[in-house]
Amino acid sequence: MAAEGAPPFFAESIVFLAATVVAVPIAKRLGLGSVVGYLAAGAAIGPHGLQLLGSGEDVLHVAELGVVLLLFVIGLELDPQKLWRMKRDIFGLGTAQVIFTGLSLYVIARFAGLANSTALVAGFGLALSSTAFALQILQERGQMSSAYGQRAFGILLLQDIAIVPLLAMVAILAPGEGPSTFGDIANEILLVSAAVAAVILTGRYLISPIFLFLAASRAREVMLTAALLVALGSAGIMHSVGLSMALGAFLAGVLLAESSFRHTLEADIEPFRSLLMGLFFVAVGMSLDVSLVMGNWMVVAFGVATVMGVKGVFLWGLSRGTGSSNSDALRIAVTLPQGGEFAFVLFTAAVSNSLLDYQTANLLNAIVILTMLLTPLACLGLDRIATRMKERGVENPSIETFEEANPTVLVIGFGRFGMVVAQILTSEGHEITAIDNRPDRIAYARKQGYKVYYGDATRADVLAAAGAGKAALVAMCIENDKVMGKAIDLIREGFPDTLIFCRATDRAHVLDLTKRGVDFQIRETFESSVVFGRAALEALGTPLDRIDQIEEDVRYRDEERLAIQIEAGGGVSTTERVRNVGQRKKEPESHKKDAAVE
Template sequence: MAVEAGASELVKVVALLGAAVVMVPLFRRLGLGSVLGYFAAGLAIGPFGFGWFSDPQAILHTAELGVVMFLFVIGLEMRPSHLWSLRNEIFGLGTLQIVVCGTVLTGVCMLLGFPLPVAFIGAAGFVLTSTAVVMQLLAERGDIALPTGQKIVSILLFEDLLIVPLLAVVAFMAPVHSDAGETSRWVTVGIAAGAIVGLVLVGRFLLNPLFRILAAAKAREVMTAAALLVVLGAALLMQLGGLSMAMGAFLAGVLLSESTFRHQIEADIEPFRGILLGLFFLSVGMALDLTVVANNWPLIVSGVFALMLAKAVCIYVVARILGSDHRQALDRGVVMAQGGEFAFVLFSAAAVAGVIDVQVNANLTAIVVLSMALTPLFVLLHDKLMPDREVSLDGVEEADGLSGSVLLIGFGRFGQVASQSLLARDVDVTIIDNDVDMIHNAERFGFKIYYGDGTRLDVLHASGAATARAIAVCVNSDQDADRIVELVTHQFPQAKLLVRSFDREHSLRLIHAGVDFQIRETFESALQFGQAALMELGADPDDAREIAEQIRERDAERFELEMAGGDLRAGAHMVFGTALPGVPTPTPFTAPKRKARTLNADQVPEEE
């Protein structure tokens, strides 16, 4: 009997994997996206399809770990300073969108025939956008790191925080209240605050030393286990504190975002994240009760389209009020028009508290599930119908199938000067830039520049990054430079990576990112400018060079002090043209030595 039970469980696992393996590639081939493929697979094998699974809620609870791990990986990309820079979007944009959407959706639910308390619960659940669906769609489009994607991520984070006060509101709306219950709610708030403080303290003082010890043990499987422990432990701590598991994982990711082990942790988590997130979408598909839809189809169908349309319009209006253009506002409205997984939690709590009955819970759940399933279709339709941004590429050749010894990204003032040394020695250089006007101007002087956005992985492949011996990043934006560095270090490790830095802080980031060479764009020129100024004022050339060299050395020493405690990749870094110990300095940027300086002085003829 035990063998038969084990075989039965194995059949279910095989069914889950088989449904995903068949449906997801099929839907992607049809251009419908992987999310809709998972939904369809779950519906096919669920209670209302082939009936291979009878309890989708049990699978849904396990599959929520996929959302948890997804938020952890997103947290790894969000350094605290970057997260702080998004505070206006998180609390300003997020608050305005929630208030407007909540008010309008409550009115829509009342028009659908729900009484005010039920309408409020239905609207509040629909306001909570699906983090899993939206993040997956943004990831497939490569928009997470873009400013528009960052605004959406900020709103999602605020909505994850919103589940806590909404659950408290549901408790207050329960038919029976008591003083003991109010006291208990204050205790709950205190526990939640304590959980957040505890997680921050652990992440700040214990996680990095822990991973340092485990790395010294050189046991890869232990590092993987530790990464899972951090994610699941943070999620459990937040759940015990009455908060969102996904929010706990996100905070853990943020606390590890500046760790030297960040990329290793991300690589360890990625396989589990992908499988569990797919399982989550499968379980949502299984949770769609077709019987409820069939029995109440006028209410459910009208509710889905009315709530999605109203939410999309509200999001569009808020985005336009706060300065987004028509294209960005419309895209945000379409992507975020659905309800989310936290609605299930809210509806269940409301049903337990007696605010809504079982039938209303089933109807609202069906509306949210259908909205999640329809979102990928609406996004696909939006992308097909929305015209691309008009960028005239007349006379401009796009990067495609290129190759060369050096790939130079960005042909502004810095890139133009940097390219001359390479071109003078007949080095095979491929140059890309996304400024069409600059490309046209450069062609008048005999330069062949290809159009391409270096922050995109597909463009880097098309530009020959996979075969380049060196990649020179000369773009005008430090954020774009950081994005390119991240792509190159992970996808094209064979290439030497040289990057234009903007200031000291950017140089520190580049060094910790593992670039082979970086230099502040103004440092050496300003140093030589000061040296020339001294000489024009009558200073001895040797003294002027000596002063410049001392400034360069002091700057390098201060820079190394700022890096103290960092775990740098061996043999990979330059400090403003001064090599770290044991690393040879490239010839064009070698600081002059005393012997060379004496030799140059001896070669200068004496004045008569």
């Protein structure tokens, strides 16, 4: 019996998934990045392409949640102290970029024949870059934590804040609108302050205890639900007072950046963020009216070249003037020259307030979309120029690729063993990230001054969020052999070049770790037994040179037994060969017997 009807949006979902499955791999294979693939897929299936889907505006309203979740994840990567250190980039560099670029584009728009109010909206709308687009490029290249990546993010964050006064500007410029009274302005400021305070207080004092309680229940789906609730709830509070939803989610993320649940939250949110971000770019691509572009191709081409040229020049110049190297300034210039998603919001508000006609708004939207489409090509072009310069033997070129090394150590398991390992590493100045799945152990470690995060080592997404892909070495200090084995397999599969050092519990565990190809393993009981035995012999008056000889013999026979067991592929008691290893080496009769180790 046939079904009566498909669920809502069922056919549209199939079309969306099929288009992205085809377009994104092709775009990445061509070196253009996934964003171009999403845009191309949207243009192909949209109302101006094959007409498989309707208007992209309805999809865009849902897909904007992807931007919200993206800013929440970015906020998790920034603690308040780090954000404070970025204040010059946010309020200095970011403000200067918006003002200088906006005024320059306003002057050009006036020369192009636009009215004063229309030119103001167009100029400052095109001055905004795409937070979603630029951060996606930075994340794909692994450059969010680089110096230029942080400066680019500071500019983007200021632009997200700038949408609020720009929307107010549209309301002021709207024909027939009178100025707001002092009481209205005061009420608005009070409402915004209350919303910000609510998000800060909730994130500071309530969320961590709630997640601590949920973690004790070991219910992953509840943790996932809570993560989404925090991100979307904070966004909703900000939206209710007229601020950017993305800004609210970012603020909540920053407040949770020092929480021990930071990496688990990031791993739980990531699949939803990726899917919704893909949907966002598809919706943007669907909005591209190809016929309008072709009919006004000279205007659109001039607009695209002007926007990318003017923004690129100011981004480079302001970055250089505020301390960036030429290399970093060029990277910022080719990462942020596109128009942004908030331009769509500003232009829509301007149409509603009769500041822009529908035709002009569509042309401006087309310019924004095409600048997005060309940004990956600009990044690719910079990389190729840098590569050719290096091939020609140019020493210390002022243009470099986006690649950057950032070695760290990931400590998995933060009991007594892991804590000592961390103490040794940090004493030498190495940066570590530590995860554990026991809230009580995490709380104790934090009291001792260590930053340890809640995380399940058997989840590939948690390992990636904790930095397994960036780590030069992963220290496995877990007590559970099965959990360690699964974590090793995940790291070997996802990050094959990472060094893996392991804590082994016994001889059987050593054999298992050797089969898995770890780079180093140590039996904690064996080593402590050797030290214990040395101390006992020394207390009994044995000469130190004799103690060294005995230790060397014990280690020799232990290693030979392990070699025989590995060769035979057996367990702890493989054959008679293992029991008789000690007799192969001529030595005093009293030392021929095997030491009973473990």
